[in-house]
Every structure is written in structure tokens, then in C-alpha cells.
Amino acid sequence: MANNVQLTEKQSGLELDNISKSIGQKQLVAPLTLSLSAGNIIALCGGNGAGKSSIIRMIAGLSEPSTGTIALHGKSIKEEPESYYAALGYMPDDYQFTGSFTAFESLKFWGELKQQPMSRVRELLELVGLSETGRKKVHQFSKGMRQRLLLAQALLSNPSLLLLDEPTNGLDPYWMKRFVSIIHEAANQGAIVLFSTHQLQVAEAAADHIVFLDQGEIKLSASYADIEQQYGEQGLQTAYEAIFWGEEGPMRRVR
Numbered sequence: 001m002a003n004n005v006q007l008t009e010k011q012s013g014l015e016l017d018n019i020s021k022s023i024g025q026k027q028l029v030a031p032l033t034l035s036l037s038a039g040n041i042i043a044l045c046g047g048n049g050a051g052k053s054s055i056i057r058m059i060a061g062l063s064e065p066s067t068g069t070i071a072l073h074g075k076s077i078k079e080e081p082e083s084y085y086a087a088l089g090y091m092p093d094d095y096q097f098t099g100s101f102t103a104f105e106s107l108k109f110w111g112e113l114k115q116q117p118m119s120r121v122r123e124l125l126e127l128v129g130l131s132e133t134g135r136k137k138v139h140q141f142s143k144g145m146r147q148r149l150l151l152a153q154a155l156l157s158n159p160s161l162l163l164l165d166e167p168t169n170g171l172d173p174y175w176m177k178r179f180v181s182i183i184h185e186a187a188n189q190g191a192i193v194l195f196s197t198h199q200l201q202v203a204e205a206a207a208d209h210i211v212f213l214d215q216g217e218i219k220l221s222a223s224y225a226d227i228e229q230q231y232g233e234q235g236l237q238t239a240y241e242a243i244f245w246g247e248e249g250p251m252r253r254v255r
């Protein structure tokens, strides 16, 4: 299947045109064309090393594509980086908290960088359930608490593109469900949301479009409704098993 996802007519939104990533002889991401507009929620799924983070890091501007271009609302990441980054909210999957800050101090720091009022900082701490953590330092937080703080950070400036790398890693069932409502709310307000996950139930509950990746190539790209129609009630799990655990699937290759 060609690495080509077009959810809507070309219009203002996120436009990835033929982006790929190679390091030396190794191709991390095959040429990918993707067009998303306001309100779309897309989940990238795939096994370890499938290329999810590599794609997200290119869109976040942390890794330069080997080919192709990236633009958000017509602003190219290369030519108009300031406008591009101003519209972006990014949650990395491997953020190392340093220093000795509380949740409030961390979010206040990021809020100042993004020129956000204190009211926004407090509102987001409340949204992710961290407003009562007081003097507790972030390095003493559980994984799930750190994830919630990073999500709040990504939401600070009401971004029109929300890029989340493994956002529900470490979240308990309550916060997993809250995560789904939080990103639905962001999409309802006009954000494009693109996230990666290993948790198929989160992809199913949160996304309106699912992409399965293997070795940087799209193996399946469809709405959840279409996947369910093709693969039945356990649509996503069945599709995943058929594609990744089938005779030729990557899970077999690893074994």
C-alpha cells in the first residue's frame, strides 16, 4: 500500500508531502503523504520500531525529513518555523525531567515560554488532576502523573496541531478514559490530533482514523468504522493480529 493518507480535500491543515527518513542505508520511514484538517484525530499503531516516533519527531521539527515537505495551515516548517511552532503542541515519549520542580513550577515555566497567562496554567493543572500535588517534586511523580503533566504542557497554547507520542503510556484506566475526552474536546475546538499508541483500545476509542505501520510503511489506513466493517466486532485487534501476527507479519519475523 502506498504511504498516502488523505482524509479530506487539500485545504488548510497539516500537509505532509512525500516525507521520508533514512539514516545511512536504513530507511526508517518510507515516503509518506498525509493530509489532515481541523478536528481529525489520527492514531499511529505498530510494533516496536515501526516508525511511529520517527514520523512524529519529523512533524515536531526534531528530525529533518530526508525527502519531502511539512506545512501547517500553509506555513512550512522550514520557511516559516515561528508560525509553525506557535501552532504546535508536542508531547514526547521520552522526556527526562531535570531539576527539582513541582508540577505547578514546571507548567508555569512552560507557560511563560509560550506566553500563557497563569489562569491557563492553573486550568490545565486542574484538567490533568495535578492541582493538589503541592510541593511534591516532579521527579517523585509516578509515570502516569508525569505523562499527565506532559499532556498539560502540550495543551498550553491551545495548539491547532497536537502531536502526542505514546501519551497513554502509564495512565490508569480512569486517566486513559479522561485522555480520550480531553483529546476529543481539543478536536471539537478545531485541533488536529495525531498520536501514537500500542494500546488498541485507546486508538479505537479516541481516533477517527487509524494507521498501522510496519518498518516505516503503512500497512493499513482506514476509519475505525471501515475496519470494524471489514474485520468484525473486535475490528482493530483482529486487523492487528491479521497484519502483524499473520504468516508474513513482523511479529513472526522477530520470532
Ligand SMILES: Nc1ncnc2c1ncn2[C@@H]1O[C@H](COP(=O)(O)OP(=O)(O)OP(=O)(O)O)[C@@H](O)[C@H]1O
Residues within 6 Å of the ligand: 023, 026, 028, 046, 047, 048, 049, 050, 051, 052, 053, 054, 055
Ligand atoms: N537515531 C537513529 N539512528 C538509527 N536508527 C534509528 C534512530 N532512531 C530510530 N531508529 C530506528 O528507526 C526505526 C523506527 O524507530 P521508531 O522509534 O520510530 O519506532 P516506534 O514505532 O516509535 O517504536 P516503539 O513502539 O518501540 O517506540 C527502528 O528500527 C529504530 O531502531
